Amino acid sequence: MSRLDIFINRMVSQRACIDFALAETARLSGPVFELGLGNGRTYDHLREKAGAENVFVFERAVESNPASTPDPEMVVLGDVRDTLPKSLERFGPTVRFAHADLGGHNLEKNDTFARLVSPLIEPVLAVGGIVVSSDKMYFSALKELPLPEGAVDGRCFIYQRVS
Numbered sequence: 001m002s003r004l005d006i007f008i009n010r011m012v013s014q015r016a017c018i019d020f021a022l023a024e025t026a027r028l029s030g031p032v033f034e035l036g037l038g039n040g041r042t043y044d045h046l047r048e049k050a051g052a053e054n055v056f057v058f059e060r061a062v063e064s065n066p067a068s069t070p071d072p073e074m075v076v077l078g079d080v081r082d083t084l085p086k087s088l089e090r091f092g093p094t095v096r097f098a099h100a101d102l103g104g105h106n107l108e109k110n111d112t113f114a115r116l117v118s119p120l121i122e123p124v125l126a127v128g129g130i131v132v133s134s135d136k137m138y139f140s141a142l143k144e145l146p147l148p149e150g151a152v153d154g155r156c157f158i159y160q161r162v163s
């Protein structure tokens with residue numbers, strides 16, 4: 001499979017999983033967390049569907065396309081290893097949906113970071129809340145859900161806090 005195929009599968013899967021998670025959590029009133037702004041593509045999709053006033057963006061350095069750059073008050077600037085624990089104090093376990101796309105090209109490093117960040121994401125989720133991630137995560141109490149139609153195995157992962 002070419003890198004182009006892998007990229008397309010990732011984009012298609014992100015959209016399918018984000019749309020699924022937003023529909024599944026529509027009855028929850030808490031915020032949406034975008035973990036990793038990057039270019040801002042998935043942020044743009046999230047704000048279009050969930051409203052910019054509900055999407056908090058966690059990023060260590062904002063370098064997104066100006067057309068998809070959040071307002072400064074919606075950016076939680078810094079390393080998620082510091083900002084996620086602080087967000088638990090600020091928001092409590094209220095997050096409706098967290099989209100985690102923090103990885104780069106090194107799959108081994110991504111896996112190491114996923115192990116590290118999973119226990120920081122897990123406690124911010126509301127009951128019924130969902131995490132969509134580009135890497136396999138290591139949660140202790142969240143349930144992994146089957147991928148929705150249109151998503152490609154291994155390109156996205158979905159987890160839910162069921163109780």
Ligand SMILES: C[S@@+](CC[C@H](N)C(=O)[O-])C[C@H]1O[C@@H](n2cnc3c(N)ncnc32)[C@H](O)[C@@H]1O
Binds near residue numbers: 037041043104
């Ligand atoms: C793959 S990009 C996100 C792409 C984005 N979903 C999009 O659609 O454009 C990953 C982003 O995560 C950010 N990131 C990686 N590790 C981080 C960390 N420890 N704390 C905060 N941001 C981090 C990087 O700076 C980068 O902008």
